[in-house]
Amino acid sequence: MKILVTAGPTYERIDPVRFIGNYSTGKMGFAIADALADAGHQVTLVAGPVQIKQKNSNIIRIDVESAHQMYEAVLKWFPDMDGAVLCAAVADFTPAIVADKKIKRENDNLVIELIPTKDIAASVGKIKKQGQFLVGFALETNDEEQHALEKMKRKNLDFIVLNSLKDKGACFGYDTNKITILKVSGEKIEYELKPKREVALDILREIEKI
Numbered sequence: 685m686k687i688l689v690t691a692g693p694t695y696e697r698i699d700p701v702r703f704i705g706n707y708s709t710g711k712m713g714f715a716i717a718d719a720l721a722d723a724g725h726q727v728t729l730v731a732g733p734v735q736i737k738q739k740n741s742n743i744i745r746i747d748v749e750s751a752h753q754m755y756e757a758v759l760k761w762f763p764d765m766d767g768a769v770l771c772a773a774v775a776d777f778t779p780a781i782v783a784d785k786k787i788k789r790e791n792d793n794l795v796i797e798l799i800p801t802k803d804i805a806a807s808v809g810k811i812k813k814q815g816q817f818l819v820g821f822a823l824e825t826n827d828e829e830q831h832a833l834e835k836m837k838r839k840n841l842d843f844i845v846l847n848s849l850k851d852k853g854a855c856f857g858y859d860t861n862k863i864t865i866l867k868v869s870g871e872k873i874e875y876e877l878k879p880k881r882e883v884a885l886d887i888l889r890e891i892e893k894i
């Protein structure tokens with residue numbers, strides 16, 4: 685299959701030297717891209733600013749910085765794909781205005797107006813055709829399952845991979861993750877804490893069942 689994977693954070697520029705970002709390292713998304721490519725799938729990886737490299741040299745990598753750039757890349761490539769795994773931690777807000785010069789220190793408070801970014805997953809969910817699959821992630825801190833189920837429906841996903849910040853050793857920066865997969869069919873699969881490579885193989889197995 686031809687599969688699109690998004691990974692990493694996005695950076696939203698404030699001025700020429702500053703941005704708003706998040707703690708995503710891209711490890712989970714890169715592990716998924718490598719696992720899919722190792723299994724023989726043709727992978728296009730849209731990566732935000734990360735410090736890591738894919739291991740499988742067959743992966744086509746597209747580097748982007750902002751949520752808007754990621755949106756454009758994903759919307760351009762998705763129609764040609766059999767499916768997508770959207771693992772990136774996309775910024776939900778971006779500065780309304782990007783200053784063209786470095787903002788100087790002043791004594792007053794600095795207020796930066798933020799406007800919502802486009803929801804890439806929801807946009808892909810809208811153009812998804814029969815035969816294409818869409819997998820998303822949810823990182824939650826409270827009422828995890830309920831929020832994840834709502835997201836799966838709103839974004840038209842086939843399944844959602846839930847990770848909670850409550851789980852030790854899971855999420856940002858760690859080499860391990862603890863996930864629960866929730867499917868539209870109502871099926872729920874809970875996994876142990878394990879290396880992200882093995883988590884990626886669990887996700888691969890469920891994708892191949894769709």
Ligand code: C5P
Nearest residue numbers: 770771772774802803804805820821822
């Ligand atoms: O709504 P929330 O950000 O929690 O949803 C997470 C899922 O949606 C992830 O799969 C993430 O990659 C995707 N997402 C997106 N575009 C956004 C925000 C989230 O594709 N602007």
